[in-house]
Amino acid sequence: MAASRTRLALVVTVAVAMVIVSLSGCAAESEPVDDSVDVTEPYRIGAVLSLTGTFAGLGEPEKKTIDMEVERINDAGGVHGRPIEVLIEDDATDAETAVAVTTRLLERGDIVAIIGATGTGGTMAMRQEIVRAGIPQVSVAGGTVITADFHPLVFQTPWSNSLVVPFTLRYLEEQGFYKIGLISDTGGFGKDGVEVIKEAIEGTDFELVAEESFNPGDTDMTAQLTLIRAADADVVVLWSAGREAATVAKNMAQLDFGIPLVGSHGNARIEFIEGAGEAAEDFVFAAGKILVPEAYGEDSEEYAVATDFIERYTERYGEAPDTFAGHAYDSLYIIVEAMQRLPEGFSPEDLRDEIEKTTGFVGIGGTFNYSETDHNGLTEDDLVMYRVSGGRWVLEER
Amino acid sequence: MGGTELLQFGLAGLKNGSIYALVALGFTLVYAATGAINFAQGEFYMLGGMLSVWAYADLGLPLPLAAVTGVAATAVLGGVFELAAIRPRKDGDPLAIIIITVGGSMVLSSMARHLFGPTERPLPAFSGGGSVKVFGASLEVQSVWILGMTALAVAALWYLYNRTGLGRAMRACAVNRDAARIVGVDTRLMVTVSFVLAATLGALAGLAVTPLTQTVFDVGPSVGIKGFAAAILGGLGNPIAAVVGGLVLGMLESLSIAFISSTYKDAIALIVLLSVLFLRPQGILGRWRREKV
Structure with missing residues (x-):
């Protein structure tokens, strides 16, 4: 008897849970998107990063960078006087999970852009959802295919192969x-x-x-x-x-x-x-030049941007940022600066067009110049050869 | 292809094979005691390396002491895992135990991820870097340690199994659990002992490899699968078979790289595994166990 009662309780619990889930799903869908501008309401950006799984070592500095830079942007007044908020989801280095969390983010209805995924596999798998929602995506993954298999909505920040x-x-x-x-x-x-x-x-x-x-x-x-x-x-x-x-x-x-x-x-x-x-x-x-910032040329704007970022990151986390932290920095600022250039009340299409107009953006990975045909934006000038010497990176003499 | 190259392939196969053998031994010991596959075996491999790194880098212990600490702590964790997760399942249903170990492996690797971070961590070689020449082929000094530790572990296990009361009790338990219980063997204790031994062997393998490859929270499953394949290949439940299975698998991989393709080495090893199982379902050295009605 006791066993059947437990089973009944289980069935009831599951049933109630399912009803709640379906109701909340309906609520989210039927709720109209608020068009009136509320200055306390943040602009929301979604980020799909690998915080667990094989690429956890890449996703971790990416998340740290976003946390740090969002604070900095908001302390400086945010965008149009509104704060920004980045909702970070973990894809566990799994393409299927990347799709699932992207769907979850996009169904909120208030995401203006997506950063990620950490890996090339996740980035490519998410594309169907991105295209369906018509939201611009700036990937931090380095696969050539991401921008070679061109889509107007998809951008990337690392140097591709x-x-x-x-x-x-x-x-x-x-x-x-x-x-x-x-x-x-x-x-x-x-x-x-x-x-x-x-x-x-x-x-x-x-x-x-x-x-x-x-x-x-x-x-x-x-x-x-x-x-x-x-x-x-x-x-x-x-x-x-x-x-x-x-x-x-x-x-x-x-x-x-x-x-x-x-x-x-x-x-x-x-x-x-x-x-x-x-x-x-x-x-x-x-x-890229972040490993030895002197490679940028000490009087250059690139050098100033990179050393400022390295100092703040090192002070906050007790370790120097790597190239992956740099990719997250570039993705976030490319989106935020495009938002700042637009007037309030912009649409996702406006934001996509504005991201494509990014020229001369000095980031960590190099100087980005996006165009209608180039969504990678970097050139070989942003690269440099390194040699490991004495347990450190030094510039390879050529 | 010259003789030096062949020898080099052989050495690579021997080294990988002895790691698989240590992990396979862990599978075989637990199988003998419970009739179940312990899918947390790969995590013991991860913990052996990871806890040694922790003792060395975070606690600042000297390397030999850190290594002993890492292996001992993993052995204790293996025992605790059995007491906390396996023993409460009183009927000892193998299928239930398998599911429990799958869950346990996820818990252990997530905990390692939280405690030790997501990036790989190094450990210095036991007796410095460098390599030795063997008839023109070269072998890292650390690989000599790997081979030596495997040989020692196998010898110790053989002694335990054949020359001690505990070993006889374990063997009795493997042959027939009910009969062993009737003649006074504490079969529950034997299960705990098997987990402690399996954890120790896995930890030794993980410790020996870490100076060559570094370690990180998610190294367990891939090595676990290789060890499992080696145990099946040799014949589950027989320690000697596990060692043979490990060495054969290592050699197979190495020779597939040499003569066929490095892209397909895992597939080739798997195909050989499947064909062996097709022809000899009990494994290379396994004995037929006829079901009695």
């Missing part, structure tokens, strides 16, 4: 490294990079003598590297954004290659240097 690959190849050419042994992860970033590299070296003097891959979570890449060594490459090029990069560097040191290892902006994390230790020495990669 289509910028970094030609820049890196030019460096290899200068150094006289033509036979490339490529090793990449099987995740979105690595695959994207491999495709862009293959396309870029077609019809050039470069030759891909080996092409190897590893899975996220792999603990040993000596087998792949042994094949690359046997292929007699001039240089090993690593395209990977995960922690496995440190293992690749260590395995190379172990095998005693005697040829250099060149990485990408995916390795611009202090965790890489900490993890690889001595094996990180002389690792070369391209990334």
Whole structure:
């Protein structure tokens, strides 16, 4: 008897819960959007970030940056005298979840723009919802596909592989490294990079003598590297954004290659240097200028913006911001400055058009110039080559 | 392909394989005691590395002491996990235990995420970096530690199983739980012991690998799956089979990279696993257990 009573109680609870959910759903839908301007009502921006899962290490600095900068914007008077509020949702580094939380954000009916997702997979999966709602999206993910598969509503702030690959190849050419042994992860970033590299070296003097891959979570890449060594490459090029990069560097040191290892902006994390230790020495990669702000040129506006951000971030969180913090900074300010340029009562279409008009915006990733055909906005001038030396990033002399 | 290269592939396979073997041993021990798969096994691997990093970097202990602390703390956590989550389920239904361990693994990794943060953390190599040459192929000094620790753990486990009263009680429990209980074996205690041992072995593997790969809250599941595959490949419930399964799986992966493609190495390992199971459902070294009516 007791058992059946418990079961009955369970059924009733579930039924009540379902009624409540459906009612609240209806309420949200039928409630008219308030058109009158309330000065205390904040402008709301949604953000879909990976706070858990594989990309948690990227989403965390992004969230910290947004929290810090929203406070700063509101202390300075917000937008049109109204505060801004960023509603941050966690997508758990999962494309399905990214879609679900985006839907939840957009159904509120008061979101003016979306930041995110952290990963390329999430960013692409969200697009259907973004398009349905007609809300502009500024992604902090680096996949080339995000802006190459062009949509008027979708913008991005990181340097995409289509910028970094030609820049890196030019460096290899200068150094006289033509036979490339490529090793990449099987995740979105690595695959994207491999495709862009293959396309870029077609019809050039470069030759891909080996092409190897590893899975996220792999603990040993000596087998792949042994094949690359046997292929007699001039240089090993690593395209990977995960922690496995440190293992690749260590395995190379172990095998005693005697040829250099060149990485990408995916390795611009202090965790890489900490993890690889001595094996990180002389690792070369391209990334934006935030790692060594002197690269901007000390009298430039870029330098002032970057050092101000680095100082405030370091003071608040006790650690220097990385490139991912920079992408979140750029996304937030591109949206907020477009809002500030518009008159009150703007529509999402107005905001999209205004974001597209962003020119000469000096951010952390570089100077952004969006146009009707370019929603990435950066150029190779915003990149610089780094070398790891003495456990720090230094500018590679060229 | 020269002999040096072949040897290099072999060494890589041996190193990965011995890690899989340690994790597989954990699966096998718990399976022998409960008849269930412990899906939190990968989290013990994560905790072994993570708690050692915590003891070393946050508590400032010297490395050997930090390593012992990390493994011991994981072993205690394994026991606590069994007492708090598995034991209350009095009927010991394997299916229920499996579900409980799935939940437990999520709780453990979320807790690690909260306590130790989302980014990977390093641990120095036990006896400095560098590598040794073996007939022209090179092996990191840390890999020598991995192989040595695996060998030692297997030897200790063999001794425990074959030369001690506790080991005999565990084996009795694995053969027939009811009969073991009738002759006075505390079968509940054996389950707890199996979880403590499984946690210790997983923690040893995680600790040994961390200086090479760093560790982070979510490394558990992928290694857990490899260890599980190794245990199945060898034959569940038999410690020697788990070790053989681990080494075979490691070698398979390494050889698929060498001769076929690194892109498909996991798929190839899986195909071999499936074909072995198709031909020998009990695993390479497993014995037929005929159902008696």
